[in-house]
Amino acid sequence: MPGLIGHQVLGVKLVASVASDAAPWGKATTCMMMLWDPDTLTARGLISSELLNEHRTAAGFAAATRALAREDSKVLVVFGAGKLALATIRYIAHIRPVDRVFLISRGAGRLSQLRERIRREPDLQRLDICADTPAEVAVPQADIITTITTSNTPVFDGSLVRPGTHINLGGSNRAEQREMDDTVAARALFWLDSHCGCRERAGDILIPLASGAIKESQIVGEIGEVLLNRVPGRRHRDDITTFKSLGLASQDLVLGAKLLDLADAADAGTCMDMVNG
Numbered sequence: 001m002p003g004l005i006g007h008q009v010l011g012v013k014l015v016a017s018v019a020s021d022a023a024p025w026g027k028a029t030t031c032m033m034m035l036w037d038p039d040t041l042t043a044r045g046l047i048s049s050e051l052l053n054e055h056r057t058a059a060g061f062a063a064a065t066r067a068l069a070r071e072d073s074k075v076l077v078v079f080g081a082g083k084l085a086l087a088t089i090r091y092i093a094h095i096r097p098v099d100r101v102f103l104i105s106r107g108a109g110r111l112s113q114l115r116e117r118i119r120r121e122p123d124l125q126r127l128d129i130c131a132d133t134p135a136e137v138a139v140p141q142a143d144i145i146t147t148i149t150t151s152n153t154p155v156f157d158g159s160l161v162r163p164g165t166h167i168n169l170g171g172s173n174r175a176e177q178r179e180m181d182d183t184v185a186a187r188a189l190f191w192l193d194s195h196c197g198c199r200e201r202a203g204d205i206l207i208p209l210a211s212g213a214i215k216e217s218q219i220v221g222e223i224g225e226v227l228l229n230r231v232p233g234r235r236h237r238d239d240i241t242t243f244k245s246l247g248l249a250s251q252d253l254v255l256g257a258k259l260l261d262l263a264d265a266a267d268a269g270t271c272m273d274m275v276n277g
Contacts, residue, residue, distance in 0.1 A: 003249030009257045010038040013049060013249070033256050045260045045269070049252070052259070056251050058087035060193065061146055061168045064243035066095045067226045067233045068191065069166035073143035074099050079135075079155045079179070080148035080171060081105035081114045088146055088170075089118065093127060100128040102138035104155075136160060147171050147179040158184025163238035169204050170245045178203040180242070182213035188240040190219045191226060191233075197246045204244055 002012040013033040020028040031053055035044040065073075073096045078085055081103060089101055101118075105111045115131045118124050130138070139145065139160040149155055149171040158181040161167070167188065172179050180188075185208040192198040198205050208214040221231035223243055234241050263269045 001249055001252075003253050004038060005250060005253050007038055009035055009044070009253045010041075011035040011249075011253045011256060013252055015049075015053075033252060035253070035256050035260060044257070045263070046272075047256050047259060049256075052252070052255060054084055054087045055091075056255050057084055057170065057245070057247060058091040060245055060247075060251060061088055061170055061243070062091035062095050063227065064168060064191065064193075064223045064245070065092050065144060065166060067223060068241040068243060069096060069144050070164055070234070070237060072097065073166065075102070075141050076100070076144045076146065077102040077104065077135075077138045077142040078146050078148070079104045080150075081107060081110035082148065084148045084170070085114050086117055086121075088148060089127075090121070090124060092144060092146065093124065096144065098144070099126065100130065100141075102133050102142070103129065103131045104133075104135050104138060144168070149179060151179055152177045154181035155179050157181070158187075161187075161240060163240065165240050166234075167240065167242045168245065169242060172203055173201060173246050175201050175203050175206050178207050180204050182208055182211065184240065185214050185242075188214075188218065188242045190214070190242045190244060191221060191223045192219065193223055193243070193245045193248055195222060197248070198244050202244050202246055 004010050011033055015031045017027045017029040019026065029050065031049040033047045033049045036042060037044060076092055076098045078089060078101060092098060103111055103114060111131045115129050118127065118129050135156050139156050140162060142165055144166050146168040147155055147170060151172060161184045169179050190205065225231040226233045
């Protein structure tokens with residue numbers, strides 16, 4: 001996954017995984033990012049990016065939530081108990097007064113592990129964590145719903161979503177996959193992390209557009225345009241706002257460059273001469 005930001009930074013991220021029963025989430029992964037100065041092609045650094053991915057993705061959800069969710073949102077429902085879940089809960093709870101979190105997952109073991117991890121985090125002690133509530137009970141209470149699953153089909157009943165809810169769709173990332181059903185899609189307004197990416201491989205956008213369940217007018221714009229005050233965010237308290245995230249190379253590059261700047265300032269990391277060995 002390569003990217004270039006003007007004369008600031010050039011980079012490429014490599015992600016690979018293999019099935020592994022011994023790994024925490026059923027697969028062993030590697031993720032690293034290499035950055036260069038785009039003008040001289042001088043190597044700036046190689047970053048282990050497993051945690052970078054988790055925090056970048058979760059922070060993206062939080063930025064969209066801050067822009068779109070009601071300021072009094074207190075109840076968060078999270079679908080998926082994988083490696084993104086803890087960071088997602090932390091970041092969203094940081095920018096909204098969340099006091100209750102419903103955890104929904106098909107894997108009971110993962111739910112139990114996630115609940116225990118949350119309970120060990122000092123900054124999350126105030127949260128009421130509910131890990132045994134069915135989706136049909138949790139969803140009608142939600143102020144914010146965040147989905148981070150690998151599901152091919154919708155993971156909750158959209159008819160249960162109440163007016164004013166904000167939804168982050170952060171899982172399924174292929175044209176044939178979706179986490180939201182037509183029932184709630186037809187009632188929602190959408191903001192994308194990228195028109196280009198979402199128009200190519202976000203089933204949550206492509207499938208309802210193709211069926212006519214949603215209209216082009218329901219896609220308001222990119223979330224970056226909201227943050228730059230170029231398009232509106234939430235307009236009415238009862239709007240159902242939806243952010244679709246696939247991930248952006250620019251986010252990786254900006255964060256990676258910032259980490260290298262901090263490492264330089266702190267004299268951290270290992271220096272390597274990639275030319276003379």
